[in-house]
Amino acid sequence: MFNKYFGNYILSRKIFNIEQIKSVLAKQQAARPKLGVLAIESGYLTAFQVDRVHRLQVLHDKRFGELAIAEGYLDERQLEELLNKQKTSQVLLGQILVDEGLLTYDGYESLLKDYKKDSGFSDLEIDILKRSHADEVVNLFVKEDGTGPVVELFKEYVELFIRNLVRFIDSDVILDWAYSVANYESEGMAVQEIVGDHRIETGLAGQDEVLVRFASIYAGETLSSLDDLAKDALGEFMNSQNGLFVSNLYHKNINCNLNPQHFMNRTNIRQRGRLYVLPCQLSFGKITIIFNR
Amino acid sequence: MANILIIDDSVMSRNKLKKILDSSDHTVVGEAQDGVEGLAKFKKLSPDLVTLDVTMPNMDGLQCLREILAEKSDAKVVMITALGKGDTMLEALDAGAADYITKPFEDANVLGVIAGALEQG
Structure with missing residues (x-):
């Protein structure tokens, strides 16, 4: 969730042009761990089952999780756990900005400081955004x-x-x-x-x-x-x-x-x-x- | 395989239920958007099973359930509700509902509950 807030901030500051932002967002999306990989790591699905769900996705316009539940491979609780893992495993936007050469480490540190100052979030609150727990995030905004x-x-x-x-x-x-x-x-x-x-x-x-x-x-x-x-x-x-x-x-x-x-x-x-x-x-x-x- | 009457004030819920039931062996013989219309259609169509929303204007689901059972004491009625809380559903089951489904509903759950309700004596 931190990526979304920080990403919005970067957009509002107009530091990068729209093409650069699109490229970074695409790379960030690609860097997200696949649900199938997380499901195998967690021992919920075998590689064969993941492959089967991927093939079903070609036939039906449905999400991986929906199909895995429909096939009886996952239950709702397991899917929620995997989705949470996927969110928290997201590569930080800052890492991609640095990897892409759009920012130096110094530049990222400086931008992050500006963000904290402008948003009013403390270090602890930034950590909460990074962990993306709904109850804690709600506390931040209410x-x-x-x-x-x-x-x-x-x-x-x-x-x-x-x-x-x-x-x-x-x-x-x-x-x-x-x-x-x-x-x-x-x-x-x-x-x-x-x-x-x-x-x-x-x-x-x-x-x-x-x-x-x-x-x-x-x-x-x-x-x-x-x-x-x-x-x-x-x-x-x-x-x-x-x-x-x-x-x-x-x-x-x-x-x-x-x-x-x-x-x-x-x-x-x-x-x-x-x-x-x-x-x-x-x-x-x-x-x-x-x-x- | 059963003839089913859907009573729900939400056209979206009726559409979803109809889609689920049409994909099975069941036939939707009628739809009604409140308890008053539902009761009239129940008398006219004599369905094998009724799906009945709880929260509706005019006559709510619990009242409609009682009226249906007064008309036909062994009528099979499955309640549909967003309220998963105990007392409303207990009241419905006490009054004679066969079972209940909570919204938002899923295909497998709907068909499973309906199959179970139809098997009841």
Whole structure:
């Protein structure tokens, strides 16, 4: 995850031209250890099974992990473990920049210092980004109100949301800083209310084209506009996210339920106790998570 | 091989379920988007099995389940829900649901649960 944040910083500083950046990103992608290799190293798959999954990938437009599960070679837990290993095994962007001759070691050190200063991250926080643990990363970006019960609940919600984004929508999630506001205006938002021991209004907002892409991925269908099916798919994503969240609360003896989800055009949400807003950058655009408790 | 009625307010979920069921030996004989419409279609179509979403407007899944079982006490109903928490599902099973599937669902799980529900006496 550090690579994504640091990569974005480099882009924003316009230190390199776009061709150089593309070349570095391609090399970084190629340097990622293959899931098949990690699966063999972990003893989960044999070379024969990895080869079979690769051949199936030629026939079906599916990811390695999906096919390995469908073939009964991996279970969900093992896949998650391998994906985590893959993320943490990523070659650091800095190494490629140096290898490519785009930066000297001195230049990299200096750029990293600038990044820490401009981003406000401490060495410890940079380490957290490098380790990419969702719960710790969420703590970095949700600093509002310290440790009150509502902010803790919000952190739990975001942590689950990020996992679901990565699982179902896009593995390239970059969190922005969370903030609280008195009211939040949006062109369009999928909304669902959690009721019971907690009463929380939750939402997924974004520009139309981003929401359409999001909905297409989740529905597994090609959608071209924010029509009823797209709105329905966004609502279903929220329903699944909130269903899991409510289930987690239930295991802590907190009893909540869900009202039916719906889509609101041109809406203005007013704060109840605390209205949190968390923008997230996906590979195809920005979405915003809304949490109003 | 069974005739199945899908009751779910989400068109995306209905499409996904239909795709999964169409890829098997089962036949989707009807679809409904809420409990009221679902109950009417149940009476009209007499399906072998119903998949029934829990969270729906108008008449929710639990109420619809009770109405279906009042109509036909041995009806086979599989609940579909995003709520994996215990009490809602216990309530549904206590009321007479054959089994339940949590969203987001996967093909193998859906077909496995439906096969198990159809085998119940």
